[in-house]
Amino acid sequence: MRERLEAALVAGGAAIEAATRQAAPPAPAVLASARARLADARVAGRQGRFYLAWDLVQQAERLLSPWLPEAQQQQRFRCLQVEALDKLGGWRRQAAEAVAQAGFSAEGLVTLLELVHQDSQNRQHKLALLQAQCATVLGLLAVALGLILAEAARGGYGWVWNEGLFGSEDLPRVLWSCLLVGLFGSLVSMCFRLADTPQDHKIPQLRSSFVVLTLRAVVGASAAVPLVFLVHSGLVQLGPAKVLVGASFLAGFSERWFVAMLDKAAR
Known part of the structure; x- marks a missing residue:
């Protein structure tokens, strides 16, 4: 988890640097906001708050996406269409299909990113919640077994x-x-x-x-x-x-x- 987050932070930093070298770079406020989110994500990762860290990394990605070269935006849009149709379900899938039918736009790209990011965060949150619940039950199970063995020993x-x-x-x-x-x-x-x-x-x-x-x-x-x-x-x-x-x-x-x-x- 830490290694993946660190790789995402490095990729985010590289994306910011690449954006500054474009012919039409993002506004300074956008760059500052993206850098701040990556910095906060790094701090959250060090604290073990990975759910928050990933959310901040994804926020930075959504901030920078509209400032990518148009050809790169269109390519990203097509990839996200495929990913959304493969992973999403329920209302998120319906929303992704509506965005895809409307055709490419910078706003549509950000919307697809947000839908995919939300689904990814929900999956991670569910997994973390189930892991915590399982750990709690296993801990109680160990305590109960220990009490039974202690009772039997005496x-x-x-x-x-x-x-x-x-x-x-x-x-x-x-x-x-x-x-x-x-x-x-x-x-x-x-x-x-x-x-x-x-x-x-x-x-x-x-x-x-x-x-x-x-x-x-x-x-x-x-x-x-x-x-x-x-x-x-x-x-x-x-x-x-x-x-x-x-x-x-x-x-x-x-x-x-x-x-x-x-x-x-x-x-």
Whole structure:
């Protein structure tokens, strides 16, 4: 990412220098604005704010595009037409098609650039958002697994080997153990759901769906609590106590399984 950004900054600087040597160079204010954007992009890149850095580089490109030689503008316009039709979708594609049908103009070139740049930024933003969400879930998954291993190391799962139901004296330990396993199951389910995120989801949808997934994970982990009480009371028969651990995982992993089990118990 840093290398690509640095290459784009070098190319942007070269474009500015080439523009100053033209027979009809851009206005000084345009050149100053383009240089300022590239300078800000370099600072943003050093700070790790790559989304902002790329946006500033693209702004500089759009500022300079109308000042390119006309032959170069037309060539760039044709290339952008092909790129837009290949990459864009929805309203951006419709807008690009309308610009292409209107024929070449400096304004059309800038519009196509803006549409392609917006799509590129959206893709990068989605990717960064998904990466952050995956990192969060994987971190929580590691914590849950660590807690389960720590609980097992101190003998917290000794009740699992009981042949019958666990006693009331074991209930707090069983609740905590099953809650951890349910949390682990819900986080595993969350990983699968994140992996299946549709590519056409918009950024607000990605944010809201992650909130929903988080709530489902909390509910899934909490499902282990009523499950333990149902088994302890005898309303639900699962066989040996060790089956409860697997059932807690399933309750966290699939809320449908848990709801179906509750429905069966209610009958």
